[in-house]
Amino acid sequence: MGNSLKSISPKLFRQESSSVARGVIDMMDDIEIRNEAAAQRDYVIGCRRAIHRFAETSGREVRTSAFIKQQLDEIGIPYESLVKTGIIGILDTGRAGPHIALRADIDALPLPENPDNLKRARVVISDTPDETCHACGHDAHTAMLLGASKVLRKHIGELTGVIYLCFEEGEENGGGIQVMLDTLATKKVDSCWGIHVYNALESGKICVQAGPRMAGAIRVELTFVGRGGHGSRPDLSINPVFCAANFVNNLAVAFVNQIDANETVTCGITAIQGGQVANVIPDTATVLGSLRFFSMSEGDKAVRILHEVAENTARMHRCSVEYNEKYNKISVGPTINDPYYSELAAKALDAVLPSGTVSPCAPWYASDSFSLWLNRYPGVYAHLGINNPEYGSGAPHHNSYFDVDENVLDIGLIATLKYVNALGEEATPGQASKEKA
Known part of the structure; x- marks a missing residue:
């Protein structure tokens, strides 16, 4: 060896x-x-x-x-x-x-x-x-x-x-x-x-x-699952786009208040991918991005926060969340x-x-x-x-x-x-x- x-x-x-x-x-x-x-x-x-x-x-x-x-x-x-x-x-x-x-x-x-x-x-x-x-x-x-x-x-x-x-x-x-x-x-x-x-x-x-x-990396790729429908009646659907948007805001707030102030973990959310037309609520909305860190302990904490915020935000909006099994975890350390x-x-x-x-x-x-x-x-x-x-x-x-x-x-x-x-x-x-x- x-x-x-x-x-x-x-x-x-x-x-x-x-x-x-x-x-x-x-x-x-x-x-x-x-x-x-x-x-x-x-x-x-x-x-x-x-x-x-x-x-x-x-x-x-x-x-x-x-x-x-x-x-x-x-x-x-x-x-x-x-x-x-x-x-x-x-x-x-x-x-x-x-x-x-x-x-x-x-x-x-x-x-x-x-x-x-x-x-x-x-x-x-x-x-x-x-x-x-x-x-x-x-x-x-x-x-x-x-x-x-x-x-x-x-x-x-x-x-x-x-x-x-x-x-x-x-x-x-x-x-x-x-x-x-x-x-x-x-x-x-x-x-x-x-x-x-x-x-x-x-x-x-x-x-x-x-x-x-150099920084460690966590690739973010998760999908909020709701129920699609006509854009005129959001009350008859479960809109995953609002869920995804709230998740992004909630994640940023959680990072500000929970990541060690002496450490750095960047939150680089780059995309919310939902529907394609103005009058159709989609079934799903996917969030993409990456988190970067220089301390393994803070990287582990960032993964925990990511999952907690995703699960709780999904629950608030009556959605579920699905994770790409390859991502949403530490892919490479610092x-x-x-x-x-x-x-x-x-x-x-x-x-x-x-x-x-x-x-x-x-x-x-x-x-x-x-x-x-x-x-x-x-x-x-x-x-x-x-x-x-x-x-x-x-x-x-x-x-x-x-x-x-x-x-x-x-x-x-x-x-x-x-x-x-x-x-x-x-x-x-x-x-x-x-x-x-």
Whole structure:
């Protein structure tokens, strides 16, 4: 089964790893890391543009998956293909050391793509711009991990342990996470690392703060069932539209008065779908939306409030309520960076990147399946800033104008390499004396 370091202290992990390591490994130094990132710049950008053109949605990433496999074959890294399009590359150094999972998501969105970003014409556009596009940055995530794979394979003699290169399908709909984690559960994983580009953070900055970094999510989809009839005689019907409207107001009031004032739970109700004509009362009215939170206890409370308000409001209006069994519960928890590994990453990145590059940022209200990785393995989900008004990047994610500032991809590559290096140094005897020398 996968081994989570939450069950043992990082100090104990270092002692256990050191006791079985043999010899002194000369890890990559910061100059090598920066030089290798610069050397891979064109490769990473080229990969990002190729994947951007494919723009395949969740579970359909056939060309994207084939491209990743081709790259791993050329680099010389063996891999396991998962049930559909997910891939785990395996870089085994043959030496004792940390087992690190590096993750990138690979899917695009069913969203039209504008030929321009916020400033200028794009450098690359989807092959199917009227249907799908990479409007969240997963093309950049995959490209950076491929660049890291290339460098890590080249420097395998300077590494310890095992590195898993995880390309996760279907992040947007959650379709790929379970098979990925089930496969990793058959292996040993000590820590995980991922990067998400972030439109609200200035280009050239990267955030590796500890604690909640992205929100948990509860999708709301429930239907109030009444009894339809003629609009002229509402007294002879049971109108679910009024019930749905009252539910929305009641839910907002309940949140204001019951959610912990020190916590944040957003109530994003987006639709009431009832009848279609002016003189017919419908049989049903459906409410759609989502709730976002950063504390699991408040997320659990939000689910309870949602159900209590729905049931009581339905009773007031002589309706019943039906829940979509897939939703109206926590679908994904908040993404919470491990304190120890966040501090380790911050110190390591400060040493290799220009001063001021490592930066704090406010938590992001979007949700991500990487929360499930961090529930199982301690690690870090970094946010890489792409907000560059001069370039034209900075539009919100899942927006047709969204674009990635390609000038920052080398920062993500450096950060990934340095995280691997930092964990290797933690577990390698003699490293401290080498650095002092």
